[in-house]
Amino acid sequence: MTRFSFWDLALKALNAHQDWGHQWRKPDPKPEYDVIIIGAGGHGLATAYYLACEHGITNVAVLEKGWLGGGNTGRNTTIVRSNYLWEESEALYDHAMDLWQDLSQELNYNVMYSARGVMMLAHTVHDIQVFKRHVHANRLAGVQNEWLSAEEAKEFCPPLNIGRNIRYPVLGAALQRKGGVARHDAVAWGYARGADRRGVDIIQNCAVTGIRRHADGSIAGVETSRGFIGAKKVGVVAAGHTSVVMDMAGVRMPLESNPLQALVSEPVKPCFPCVVMSNTVHAYISQSDKGELVIGAGTDQYVSYSQTGGLQITTHTVDAICELFPMFRRMRMLRNWGGIVDVTPDRSPIIGKTPVPGLYVNCGWGTGGFKATPGSGHVFAHTIARDEPHPVNAPFTLDRFRTGRLIDEAAAAAVAH
């Protein structure tokens, strides 16, 4: 497989691009693998990639019931940031942030990580307390995050309405400058290509229908729509459908699945320089390289596996955007879609071993998994390869819901008196 570069592109252009090969193969499943990853989303593909290139485990299959990158990897609003509150989360997301910096070069695939800055707006006294707590905690942990006054926020993002005339005036903001966006499909494709060239079999249109275990309870392999495939170890990375897959191994997961919607506007010339998030008014927004305003919201209230969300969620999101950026009221929504997010009781992921020997799980990323893709795959590969967690994911156990050692990122968003 060739290395992508401008020169390669120019060379191939001479023969009208007839000479490009597959970015990944279309292999038939082998009878047995050392490791099977269930779910060819960004996290699963990254796991396979790091298994191959950091742990030398190349006899790996990634099984995908649909098309690779077709779940939440291809449906999210592509935001990358790491300014989380708790030490455990800071370490996890900043680990990913470190990997983002060189990911295009590492994968030889332009994932278009763009450090445009992620700015989170404070609208109430309580918001200020919470965000300042984040800023102080992040500073001690070496995670970039800074406090801006409303005027400084406006300077960083000129379209922002900081007038007192809006329902919840902007009182300030927390800014992570190296936060930003990346091209979601490219992340999946880049990891897929990288894993494939190192020998990983990515098998699409192959649904897992059962998990077979040895008499001693350990993993024997998986039943699939293409027959039984043996495996010494199985890693489940199936996002919203993780609980269904884990149930096949008799493991009940503390997950709920909710629809989460996003939308884009028609493309326009550059008019929005960064990413802005507001938890208080429930909206976030950035502008893609293509020129579309990319907008997301909170989850639908009801648990569901349906990717169709309610119109009221969309309208509420758009009214929040128009409140903060009143010039966008005349813009138009081009596409609106939903995904299914898997949410844990403490809103932090589960990455680690399970009660079943040889079975590992990486799930519960809720609304925030994309940003963690490289770090998540990296530490999960470590966990599978060594049968013990990487120090970064050690706290993110399944067991924490029994012990009570929660990592509650949603907690800090509690509403005050």
Added chain:
Amino acid sequence: MTLSFRTSKGGRIDRAKSVKFIFDGKTLVGQAGDTLASALLANGIHLVGRSFKYHRPRGILTAGSEEPNALVGVAKSAAAAAAGQSVPNLRATQVEIHEGMVIVSQNRWPSLGFDIGAVNDRLSPLFVAGFYYKTFMWPKSFWNRVYEPFIRAAAGLGKAPTAPDPDRYANRYAHCDVLVAGSGPAGLAAALTATRSGARVILAYEQGEPGGSLLHDVGAQIDGRPAAEWVSAVIAELAGNDRVTLLPRTTVFGYFNQNFIGLAERVTDHLADPDPSLPRERLWQVRARQVVLATGAIERPLVFPENDRPGVMMAEAGRIYANRFGVLPGRAIAVATSCDSAWRAAFDIKALGGNVVAILDMRTDVDPALKEKARAHSIRVETGCTVTGVKGTKRIEGVRLGRISGDTVSSAGSLACDCLLMSGGWTPNVSLHSQARGKLDWHADKGAFLPGDPVQAQRSAGSCRGIDGLAQVLADGARAGAEAAQAATGNAVDVPAFSASGSEVSSGWWLGAVPHDRDASRVRAFVDFQNDVTAKDVKLAVREGMHSIEHIKRYTTTGMATDQGRLSNMNALSIASTALANEIPQVGLTTFRQPYTPVTFGTLATTSRGDLFDPVRRTAIHDWAAAQGAAFEDVSLWKRAWYFPKSGEDMHAAVLRECRTVRESVGIFDASTLGKIEVVGPDAAEFLERIYTNPWKKLGIGRLRYGLMLNEAGFIMDDGVVGRIAEDRFHVTTTTGGAPRVLAHMEDYLQTEWADLKVWLTSTTEQWAVIAVQGPKAREAIAPLVDDIDLSTEAMPHMSVRQGHVMGGIPCRLFRMSFTGEAGYEINVPPSRARQVWDAVFANVERLGGCAYGTETMHVLRAEKGYIIVGQETDGTVTPDDVGMSWAIGKNKPDFVGKRSLARPDLMATGRKQLVGLLTKDGKALLEEGAQVTAEADPAPRTPALGHVTSSYMSAAAGRPIALAMIANGRARHGETLHVPMPNGAIAVEVVPPLFVDPEGSRLNA
């Protein structure tokens, strides 16, 4: 420029009424009834925009909402354009012109004719599908600084408006028996049939004028009269029926679950001077019992080299412009087709005096009747002939012809023309059926996906389900209307029969790339016009391993433009299936997403702006506080008085004064925003016993107790004082922000877990206004106003509640309680009387040297006493013991929400963060809330902090700053020195008990 492209007669425009508008700075004239596209064509203008990627010159391709090329920026007037209130990316084919409208072309600089960005077209050998994933990676720093800004500047289409939108948008909810989408023959027949059965009908259609294809099918007759006349008669009948709602200029954009339909109505954009009372657009949210989709079919382009040049147009669009708008799309018009319907365009244009130079049909077995008709019109006909390219860039000058022989094509010379009408047949418009989660079935004989069985209560009718021929479409519409009406109303329905003539059935179609004799690797045949995706790009994607149609879509961006692939998807799919050597249904379609066509943000947001964005909740005392000059803070939906500055005071000074006043004499505080829930029923005490950590069964009538509520995880969720009003009746209070959450939590348990308990919950937040009077002179302030309650401490001790009256008969619940550490009362009265009571109490307070205070002072006073605020000291990770409240847990209770979780190892572990007080060593520095607390003044990076500052205030009573904090193992650290590292140095603090005033609590019982 003359309007020399107008026909001498015909069309539905108002020839007597000229309309002046500005296009790229030039004043042009159209006629009333013109769309922008028809008016531009009448002026001989085809070139109206530049494509997304290659900045290729593009012309008007269609006459409908599927237009991918002719996107423009539109402002209502020159003034609106100057004020930055334009709308980008509108389709010229949908914009109805009015006097003074200002239009700009897009994605070009400096001008439409000469665009620097067109250099991308020169680089197109490099800029193939997905090229950007393979390059721009070196040097690394160039991505953010050079490459990405360049890509962004070249991308995008129009320019976003720069000024706030002055227009209003409205919102309507509606119910109906039958919603009909589309007003072509099928839609009208369906609506008419349903209406006659007595059903309540909504008929929504995209354009200003109903009728769809009947408006330009000039030869068609229905029930013996011209089709357009029939349309008028049907619309008149529908409009005269008060059970029918006609919605012109309305797009059915979203089909949600349970037949919930979103519609966007464009109300005033087509008017030069609209009634200012009208909104610009209106969102309709309709719950329809039954839906009839009559959304027609969309003509498919032919994918031949250079098929994107201005002057190339869809055949039916050419027919529409000629018949409906009286515009000839060129002076020498050729027709390239693989189906019969395009021949009609040639005949109609010829009949209007246009010059049709040839009909080029790819087929060899064309209906002899068509050939005969062409001969009668003296039109040259070439069969087995295709177009293999065009001459001209900003406007075609001619086409290259190819002779098809089996799989090969040989050159057949060229043909001069300035307009080429093309048709690859028709794609049934199944978007809404698919949005409604209906499956699609592949019909190889028709080369089309047609609606399969619907999942929701909807049915398709007419050409959107592959029915062809006017009589057949009318009959299908009537059938669908009857079925829908019967299903919705249960009434028996007569199905009318329509007779139709003069509109022939069309056959023939072509999918995918058209064969040609040119170097396939060098020429470009466009599949997706707006996003510049060529047949080669689709094949390249397949070559690179993109075998899912979703991968092909995302890698090439085909179908991702603002037309959402309406013209391109079937051709892309066909080319992909050929490249994959797989059947079309196995390759599959990409998902149809809402909205059907783009919907204005303002229309979705409707009236939710400013104060209506979220309802503003104001207490009965709000206006008084505002008149006093109070500053307010937002707390959930409420506006709460934050502090009451006297002239010259800043917040700091005002709060110090208010605090001092309360401790020295008396203060009055509006506590009305606290959530209130009346818990009633024989099992009320048992219910509270399970919901709260505290015991309730032995609480005496007339007594109060502070209640602590946990979530299932064992962490503090809410708190509040609860009073027992009667054996079976409790007055529960919650935090302001927590009120809805707590009620939902209680109802959840009551309805799902403890359905056997006889308890009823009623939110009474709005039924009681709460006037808190706190301070040593509190009793003195209220005593003169209380009618029938003994206020002595003996009769009414701290933590008790009495029902009675104030001010001569105003009913009240009087609480003796304190959130300040001072003796105090909370007077609950009906909000309608609250202001009267407040004024009287305030007069007494003022007379006693007291004052009104706001939430900030309330926060300081409670912090001085170490009382927590849920959400400030707690953050969802805090147990009762963590904040020193083990006393609030009923030790002998068998169970309560969160009890089991409290026994989890980590919740009982040592070293948990605990509530403490902090005093800065220098006695002056005010700590920042949220600041971290560490053991070392200068901790090594990534050293976990011991905790953080939760509350920090200047305390008048303590005479120094005080703070509360959650610190690991905090209660064991009293007396220790810790550090609060700030960017400019650490602040040394001493850990102390979280109690700064009146440690014995003697003031409470005064």
